[in-house]
Amino acid sequence: MSTLRVTAEELVVHPHPNADALELAQVGLYRAVVAKGAYRTGDFALYIPEQAVLPAALIDELGLTGRLAGGDANRVKAVRLRGELSQGLVCRPAALAGTDLERAAKEGTDFTEFLGIVKWAPPIPTTMSGDVEAASELLPWVDVENLQRYPGIFEPGEPVVLTEKLHGTACLLTYVAEDDRVLVSSKGFGSRGLALREDERNLYWRAVRGHGVPGVAAGLAARLGATRVGIFAEVYGKGVQDLAYGTDVRTADGPPGYAVFDVSAEIDGQVRWLDPAEVFADGELPVVPRLFAGPYGLDTVLEWASGRETVSGRGLHLREGVVIRPAAERYSPVVGGRAIAKAVSPAYLTRKGGTEYE
Incomplete structure (x- = not known):
């Protein structure tokens, strides 16, 4: 949000x-x-x-x-x-x-x-809540502004990448290399510097354990020589939001849907943002679908923002939208931070019976 x-x-x-x-x-x-x-x-x-x-x-x-x-x-x-x-x-x-x-x-x-x-603060369902504790070492994620409010974030023709924006709930994981510790949080709790204590009933912990994320994060930290690694993903499926992508988180025979949309790493005291598609090119973790890579154009972005989802491979329902970022990570003076934005489908905004849990 x-x-x-x-x-x-x-x-x-x-x-x-x-x-x-x-x-x-x-x-x-x-x-x-x-x-x-x-x-x-x-x-x-x-x-x-x-x-x-x-x-x-x-x-x-x-x-x-x-x-x-x-x-x-x-x-x-x-x-x-x-x-x-x-x-x-x-x-x-x-x-x-x-x-x-x-x-x-x-x-x-x-x-x-x-x-x-x-x-507006979305309600927190029981499965997404739990006992929390202070977590000063949690790597934060940033709010992504809407391209329609800040159309000057990108330059015409600038090389950009569009990834599908999934309608789920953001899961923040930080691996602390010093003591082999894992911190897990939601976007809402994470914004307040809080992590969720491990609980097998909690949606986020079910997702990270079910997809083996802690081990992957530890391996990535070792490869990069990082003191901390942050893996940011969308947890999705029926029982999370109204758009389910063919996955049901209520069943016990598999983990919730999980797709990484961002990765950060603290190296030599500096936090760097990394491309999940490159970091996990060998398929260690599922990543959000990449829809387009090429020169930035507003019409191109708005066209890709609408349509059918691609996560299930079956186009089961409408697409929420896209996230736009430059091919090379950079700062944006327009928003005073990372050059990253979202464009949301009009059909998604006006759908009936939609849920908006954070």
């Missing part, structure tokens, strides 16, 4: 092809449905992204009572309005009356806390 920031943005306004009283306000590559005439191209307004949870007073002010997602009808989610995908909210809350939004946009001011908006 990407970082939640509520910022002022310059708008580009487009006609709504199916509604005379509506228009589309564009922020980055996102488009949000707005009332016709509310904004003009070049205007500045606040953009509230998906996964934002709004306070009741703001919901009432925006006329959205009972119209947002979640049990409390307070969460911003992608929807289709008269056939057009609307992602996020464009507005000018009364609390910002008199605020120079153009200046705020230039300065990158974040209004999240000021407006009482918080990031």
Whole structure:
């Protein structure tokens, strides 16, 4: 899940092809449905992204009572309005009356806390939870921002790799070479520096033990001369999320689905990011499918983001999207960190009965 920031943005306004009283306000590559005439191209307004949870007073002010997602009808989610995908909210809350939004946009001011908006935290099923302990040596993973919010991360023609984004739950494993120790965590717990104590009932421990990940991590640390190795993977299957890829984690005759999407290693005191397809070229661990390698182009990315999944080999259901990264790891000044982004399928965003456990 990407970082939640509520910022002022310059708008580009487009006609709504199916509604005379509506228009589309564009922020980055996102488009949000707005009332016709509310904004003009070049205007500045606040953009509230998906996964934002709004306070009741703001919901009432925006006329959205009972119209947002979640049990409390307070969460911003992608929807289709008269056939057009609307992602996020464009507005000018009364609390910002008199605020120079153009200046705020230039300065990158974040209004999240000021407006009482918080990031949605997915529920944690019992199988993904457990007893935790402090784990300062856990190698962290980073939030991946959406390409549509930050379209300037990659340069046209830059060599990139697109891998399939799986709808599961992120599993973080750190191998500490000094004392042959294994730390396992989820994305949520890992972001707080916590690891899950080993439990055979826990989904993440079932996955790493079932696929022999600790031994592979130890071998990789020895090959690289690394003091720590981080293996980041998606655990998937029926019983994890609504998209199952032909795997059922509830059966006892095999481990949950597991696919590595990132690898890091601490070597000589520096943490380096490695390509899983190269690291595990001999098949020691399953890795996420690589869909495309070549010059970056927005149309290419958006085309690959949609379609059918390839993990099962049978195209059982829709694809969540893709993760884009440069062929050679680099820093991005656009996001202030790794040059990595995701593009999500519109069909995935608007599917019915979807689950979003972290």
